[in-house]
Amino acid sequence: MARSTVSLILTVLLLISCTGGTVQYQFRTISGNDGWERTDTLTYDIPEIKETRNYGMHIQIRVGTQFPYRTIWIARELELDNPHMLKCDTVRIDMSDSPDQMDATGVTILTVDREVSSIHLKKGQKGRLRLIHLMRQESLPMIHEIGIKLVQ
Numbered sequence: 001m002a003r004s005t006v007s008l009i010l011t012v013l014l015l016i017s018c019t020g021g022t023v024q025y026q027f028r029t030i031s032g033n034d035g036w037e038r039t040d041t042l043t044y045d046i047p048e049i050k051e052t053r054n055y056g057m058h059i060q061i062r063v064g065t066q067f068p069y070r071t072i073w074i075a076r077e078l079e080l081d082n083p084h085m086l087k088c089d090t091v092r093i094d095m096s097d098s099p100d101q102m103d104a105t106g107v108t109i110l111t112v113d114r115e116v117s118s119i120h121l122k123k124g125q126k127g128r129l130r131l132i133h134l135m136r137q138e139s140l141p142m143i144h145e146i147g148i149k150l151v152q
Helices: 001-018 099-103
Strands: 022-029 042-046 051-064 071-081 085-094 109-121 124-132 143-151
Touching: 022 042, 022 051, 042 143, 051 085, 071 109, 085 109, 109 143, 124 143
Parallel strands: none
Antiparallel strands: 022 143, 042 124, 051 109, 051 143, 071 085, 071 124
């Protein structure tokens, strides 16, 4: 009896810890054969916010191991309702902490997860987040998907 109670409590705690902080988690596939074009704006829906606070944001990039850049600059546009507002800023994504990370043997796609500056959201707001690359190259090759993750 005590063993099953302990198992039940551990299961409940595990479930709570896994779902507690993520508000939104979405990926967008890069559709072009040449990679992420400067004209390709990636749009993500932000669901209605339940609590006013700062939310941490992660940008995740699924990229081929032969990706030619160590840094990507991205424009981040956040458009919100209730009240209507538009916030724009620039985000720097370092693609690897060490030069060897992008040269992984036997792996064809890596997921690079970087926490970027948090965003302040108010209860009842919802909206859209748009990402646009700001690199000199018109097209960034070998990028397959880009995801966002908002966490409490």
